[in-house]
Amino acid sequence: MSEWLLRVLDGPAAGNVISLEHEVRVGRAASSDGRLGEDPELSREHARFSCDADGFAVLEDLGSTNGTFVNGELVESAQILHAGDRINLGNTTLQLDAPATQGADRTVLRDSLPAAGGEETGRPDRPAARPPQDEPSGRTGPESLSVLRGPAHGATIAVEGGIEFGREAAGSGALTGDPELSRRHARITRTADGALLLEDLGSTNGTYLNGWRIPSPQALADGDQIEVGQTLLELSGVARSAAREASIVGSGQKRVSAQPSSEKTVLRAEGVTKQYGDRPVLTGVDLEIRAGEIVGLLGPNGAGKTTFASIVAGLLPATSGRVTINEIDVRQRPRLARRQLGIAPQDLGIYPTQTVRRNLQFFGEISGLRGRLLRSRVDEIGEALSLTPLFERKAAILSGGQKRRLHAGMAMLHHPAMLILDEPTVGADIRTRQEILDTVRRLADEGRAVCYSTHYLPEIEALGAAVAILDAGRIVASGSIAELIARHSSPAVELTFAGEAPATDLGVRGEITREGSTIRIATDDPAATAAAVVARLGAHAARLRSVEIVSPSLDSVYLTLTERRYASGGSLPDADVSALPPPMGVPAGWYPDPAGRDALRFWDGQSWTDRIASRAA
Amino acid sequence: MAAGPVAPIARQNARLLLGNPGPLVLFFFTPLLTMAVMRPTFQRVLVGQGFTNANGAEQVIPGFITFFVFFWVVFIGRNFFAEHGWGTWQRLQTSFASPADIVIGKIFPAFCIVLLQVTLLFAIGAVLFDLDSAGPVASLLIVGVALAACVVAFTIALVGLVRLSVQLDALGNLLVMVFAALGGALVPVALLPAWGRAISPAVPSYWANKAARSVILEGQGLSAVWGPAGVLALFALAFAFLAMMTFRVSQAKVTAG
Numbered sequence: 001m002s003e004w005l006l007r008v009l010d011g012p013a014a015g016n017v018i019s020l021e022h023e024v025r026v027g028r029a030a031s032s033d034g035r036l037g038e039d040p041e042l043s044r045e046h047a048r049f050s051c052d053a054d055g056f057a058v059l060e061d062l063g064s065t066n067g068t069f070v071n072g073e074l075v076e077s078a079q080i081l082h083a084g085d086r087i088n089l090g091n092t093t094l095q096l097d098a099p100a101t102q103g104a105d106r107t108v109l110r111d112s113l114p115a116a117g118g119e120e121t122g123r124p125d126r127p128a129a130r131p132p133q134d135e136p137s138g139r140t141g142p143e144s145l146s147v148l149r150g151p152a153h154g155a156t157i158a159v160e161g162g163i164e165f166g167r168e169a170a171g172s173g174a175l176t177g178d179p180e181l182s183r184r185h186a187r188i189t190r191t192a193d194g195a196l197l198l199e200d201l202g203s204t205n206g207t208y209l210n211g212w213r214i215p216s217p218q219a220l221a222d223g224d225q226i227e228v229g230q231t232l233l234e235l236s237g238v239a240r241s242a243a244r245e246a247s248i249v250g251s252g253q254k255r256v257s258a259q260p261s262s263e264k265t266v267l268r269a270e271g272v273t274k275q276y277g278d279r280p281v282l283t284g285v286d287l288e289i290r291a292g293e294i295v296g297l298l299g300p301n302g303a304g305k306t307t308f309a310s311i312v313a314g315l316l317p318a319t320s321g322r323v324t325i326n327e328i329d330v331r332q333r334p335r336l337a338r339r340q341l342g343i344a345p346q347d348l349g350i351y352p353t354q355t356v357r358r359n360l361q362f363f364g365e366i367s368g369l370r371g372r373l374l375r376s377r378v379d380e381i382g383e384a385l386s387l388t389p390l391f392e393r394k395a396a397i398l399s400g401g402q403k404r405r406l407h408a409g410m411a412m413l414h415h416p417a418m419l420i421l422d423e424p425t426v427g428a429d430i431r432t433r434q435e436i437l438d439t440v441r442r443l444a445d446e447g448r449a450v451c452y453s454t455h456y457l458p459e460i461e462a463l464g465a466a467v468a469i470l471d472a473g474r475i476v477a478s479g480s481i482a483e484l485i486a487r488h489s490s491p492a493v494e495l496t497f498a499g500e501a502p503a504t505d506l507g508v509r510g511e512i513t514r515e516g517s518t519i520r521i522a523t524d525d526p527a528a529t530a531a532a533v534v535a536r537l538g539a540h541a542a543r544l545r546s547v548e549i550v551s552p553s554l555d556s557v558y559l560t561l562t563e564r565r566y567a568s569g570g571s572l573p574d575a576d577v578s579a580l581p582p583p584m585g586v587p588a589g590w591y592p593d594p595a596g597r598d599a600l601r602f603w604d605g606q607s608w609t610d611r612i613a614s615r616a617a
Numbered sequence: 618m619a620a621g622p623v624a625p626i627a628r629q630n631a632r633l634l635l636g637n638p639g640p641l642v643l644f645f646f647t648p649l650l651t652m653a654v655m656r657p658t659f660q661r662v663l664v665g666q667g668f669t670n671a672n673g674a675e676q677v678i679p680g681f682i683t684f685f686v687f688f689w690v691v692f693i694g695r696n697f698f699a700e701h702g703w704g705t706w707q708r709l710q711t712s713f714a715s716p717a718d719i720v721i722g723k724i725f726p727a728f729c730i731v732l733l734q735v736t737l738l739f740a741i742g743a744v745l746f747d748l749d750s751a752g753p754v755a756s757l758l759i760v761g762v763a764l765a766a767c768v769v770a771f772t773i774a775l776v777g778l779v780r781l782s783v784q785l786d787a788l789g790n791l792l793v794m795v796f797a798a799l800g801g802a803l804v805p806v807a808l809l810p811a812w813g814r815a816i817s818p819a820v821p822s823y824w825a826n827k828a829a830r831s832v833i834l835e836g837q838g839l840s841a842v843w844g845p846a847g848v849l850a851l852f853a854l855a856f857a858f859l860a861m862m863t864f865r866v867s868q869a870k871v872t873a874g
């Protein structure tokens with residue numbers, strides 16, 4: 001039976017080695033072997049390590065307050081560990097070493113699992129026997145670093161066998177004299193199995209990986225961003241190693257991903273219902289949002305978007321159903337769940353008596369940001385949302401759009417895994433809308449999951465977001481815009497008349513809808529249909545004002561899907577269309593009627609028209 | 618703890634509470650003015666009671682401190698309503714902070730500020746009005762601590778009890794007057810009618826004034842202070858208990874009118 005070892009990399013007990021010969025409970029007040037010192041974030045008995053019958057190391061959380069994480073993922077049930085796995089509990093980091101790897105200091109060997117039969121794989125004191133040229137298949141290389149910011153901006157640095165950064169480093173490692181580098185700042189090394197490791201060399205300002213200051217050496221993956229001094233580097237050319245891909249062990253055992261994979265589900269809502277009194281508002285919402293994905297939650301006013309966001313944020317209990325963020329149940333472990341979350345509620349939440357900078361700093365601080373990182377995040381958000389010139393201004397005297405930008409920015413400072421923006425552009429001007437959309441896009445590109453609720457369809461299109469249409473308390477359709485259009489919409493011809501549309505038999509196949517003065521015919525061949533229909537109008541042709549070929553778009557999908565409820569009504573009293581407030585800077589389409597009716601009204605890009613789709617009786 | 622949300626919330630609340638000149642006027646200038654105006658009257662009262670060397674400061678300084686200190690209730694209470702109005706209360710609830718973090722982050726600076734005001738006002742009053750204490754005034758510091766705890770706990774309980782800002786104003790200001798009138802803050806308890814004397818121990822200010830009187834006029838020391846300070850601490854505990862029963866972080870507070 002092989003003997004696994006746990007090395008304490010970090011925290012009060014750093015340097016200790018714990019043998020897994022027997023079961024070990026670790027924690028603040030665990031028995032001798034597993035005592036990890038006075039780390040206030042540790043529970044008394046935090047987690048248990050053991051070996052199963054097949055010789056695998058198994059980790060189980062013992063109901064700790066702050067959770068146990070393997071390679072950044074929360075441990076929910078007993079979990080099989082791999083050599084090189086990093087286990088975080090409180091402020092303590094442990095690394096699991098297989099017996100064969102103990103000579104190779106600080107290396108992460110992901111393919112050194114013991115054989116399933118529990119064969120002897122080596123003795124604890126034997127150094128790694130793996131020849132360095134034994135590269136796993138699937139590695140493409142060569143890896144390189146692009147300098148995105150700093151004095152060496154624009155340069156590309158090859159990683160090859162490894163590279164050291166610092167003012168005294170040789171060649172490109174000096175980063176063209178970045179003044180904030182320490183003499184020896186950080187290095188990237190290649191492990192025996194070809195993986196890349198980033199390590200801080202005791203620098204003054206720290207080394208950051210994807211925005212987080214690294215406490216210990218970290219394995220790198222494609223697209224990782226590394227910050228040293230003033231320099232921001234992006235890693236490319238790293239292939240997913242075959243060893244990582246193959247890290248599924250045994251039957252029914254959980255896969256441990258070596259890196260946060262872009263397909264990881266961050267938000268999972270299952271059968272969420274909500275009733276106010278006996279009035280159902282949500283009748284069963286199922287929604288999943290993955291890392292790096294933006295989902296536009298689309299629905300008319302009163303559809304329940306804010307109610308859903310409030311349930312996710314833990315402000316409201318759901319009547320039934322379950323919501324998890326990064327597998328953490330928002331009801332059972334609200335504090336831990338909120339640590340993964342940033343939300344800009346629908347209603348503004350800013351301190352009017354404080355400056356813009358103070359508002360940002362305060363929310364950064366309560367999200368755990370301090371010092372240099374806090375300042376750089378405040379600057380970053382200020383830059384992204386054009387708030388920098390307003391930093392010293394009291395929030396009370398900002399314009400509506402500026403307040404909206406501040407409000408949204410306050411939710412993004414800590415780069416939450418899950419970002420929820422509830423109608424972030426209500427009442428905003430064109431520029432505010434664009435800056436918020438750009439910033440949301442960027443955060444998603446960095447791997448955050450975003451839930452963006454709105455009733456402006458064009459914003460979803462601009463974001464290139466996936467869509468979830470919320471109607472009558474549930475998600476009636478979801479998918480990418482292209483999928484929805486392909487599934488639910490076809491081209492159409494629209495004929496507009498002076499006065500009521502004629503009830504003539506038009507003699508064409510396809511779905512025909514009459515809305516007041518408009519007839520809409522869904523058809524796959526709009527040109528032919530238009531010609532045929534006009535020919536059949538007879539005397540009514542004199543009243544024909546326009547013939548329009550409508551190509552399928554998100555708003556036609558939206559109408560199709562909500563058709564049962566927004567069908568041809570037609571006889572609403574006329575509103576004074578010219579007096580309605582314009583939706584600034586949005587393209588033509590259907591929007592909730594600003595005249596306040598329970599209906600949609602068509603905005604032609606310049607002004608409101610009198611085309612209305614009303615709720616069917 | 619260093620990275621936790623309590624410290625930033627506490628700092629933020631200190632800024633919010635001290636962010637305008639209102640408290641300076643209400644909590645320093647007005648009490649000092651009242652003390653100056655009322656001192657000669659109370660000099661006659663105290664001389665009549667047999668304290669022939671008294672100049673009136675012995676009554677007006679502790680008396681008006683215990684009167685004005687309860688104005689903090691409405692002042693601090695309004696800060697809760699303000700956060701609801703600004704939408705920041707809801708935002709705090711979605712942050713890393715737990716409900717306990719949020720409440721502790723509010724209570725702690727409020728307690729410190731009330732204690733500081735009480736201590737400073739006593740010191741300034743003593744210098745301005747030439748207070749000549751028969752006993753060691755430093756021993757009254759524990760009364761100040763208990764009084765500040767009492768004020769803050771009472772605030773949370775009252776905020777928990779009401780939903781509208783007008784209810785806070787009405788109840789808060791009413792109780793300030795009741796506490797002051799019955800507690801010997803406006804006039805010494807000895808001058809109250811018999812029924813007033815009978816119920817005065819039921820208000821916290823009574824105990825603060827009793828302690829002040831034993832030290833300043835009667836020349837007693839710490840031994841005479843523990844008892845009243847203990848009763849004040851019990852009041853604080855009772856209010857804290859009431860606060861725990863009534864205060865819900867998730868309850869919406871509405872500023873009306």
Ligand SMILES: Nc1ncnc2c1ncn2[C@@H]1O[C@H](COP(=O)(O)OP(=O)(O)O)[C@@H](O)[C@H]1O
Binds near residue numbers: 281
């Ligand atoms: N606290 C509440 N009590 C009762 N009904 C509510 C409450 N909050 C919202 N509602 C109702 O729930 C429905 C959904 O509201 P909301 O979630 O705000 O929709 P949306 O954000 O999509 O506009 C609305 O009909 C609204 O009137």
Ligand SMILES: [Mg+2]
Binds near residue numbers: 422423
């Ligand atoms: Mg809403």
